[in-house]
Amino acid sequence: MLNPLIDEIFELILTKQVWQVHTLAAQLSHQGAIATLDQSPERDLFKRNFLIMNALYQLQAQLKPQNLIISTLHIELLEKEIKHLLVTSNNLRDYYLDWNNYDTSEQQVEELLNSFWRRFKVTPKQHALTNKKYNELILKWDLPEDFTLKALQKRWRQLALQNHPDKLNGCAEKFKKIKLQYEQLKTAAR
Structure with a gap:
């Protein structure tokens, strides 16, 4: 399925060198390109992020993959192809390109969020x-x-x-x- 946000996101990443998923989400909401997707705030956040990441990975496949860097904290469209670019995990790309993952339950979303924070919170x-x-x-x-x-x-x-x-x-x-x-x-x- 072709994600309707691809064109909107492509136009945005042409206007600014580096984006983050949350800044893209805020700009898309401001432009009216993405509305509330679920009554549950956690599922709404998950669905927004899913649609954005899905659109980014579809866009990456349409461009030369080396030209679009995708991570939640760094999204960048490069002018020149970089041969030795750190490649994003295929598992992550495959997850976001699978539309069956879009309608995740509230419990699964909570587990994903908790897992995310545990992984990225390193305690001295x-x-x-x-x-x-x-x-x-x-x-x-x-x-x-x-x-x-x-x-x-x-x-x-x-x-x-x-x-x-x-x-x-x-x-x-x-x-x-x-x-x-x-x-x-x-x-x-x-």
């Missing part, structure tokens, strides 16, 4: 948790043992609002400690 060694410390933090933060990233983020926001130094009873040291704990717990979220 000094932030690593022992099992004992992990269990203590779960109790202290009043989280279930199998907490999700979404539940952790909600709890983090509650604690941050209570302890932020700009608040009446806030404390900078306590806020920093909670922020560190949050970073430690994020690596364990599902």
Whole structure:
């Protein structure tokens, strides 16, 4: 199936040297080329990104593949072909070119997002948790043992609002400690 966003995206990448998926999405929305695709915010985001990545990979196939660099954080149309260009994973390209993946369930979208954040969030060694410390933090933060990233983020926001130094009873040291704990717990979220 030919993606209707191909022409819109091609025109955009001709106007600016480097794009990112989220900046393309924002510009396409601003131009009215892409509307709300799902009532669920997570599925809407997934579907927007899917359509954009699908269009980019279709466009790449229409051009010389070496002329279009595609990654979520760097999309660039090159003037000259580069012979030794780092090639994007075939698995990723195949995933986005398979239209069966467009209508992914909300649970699958949440799993994909959590997986994405776990892969790209590298925790420095000094932030690593022992099992004992992990269990203590779960109790202290009043989280279930199998907490999700979404539940952790909600709890983090509650604690941050209570302890932020700009608040009446806030404390900078306590806020920093909670922020560190949050970073430690994020690596364990599902």
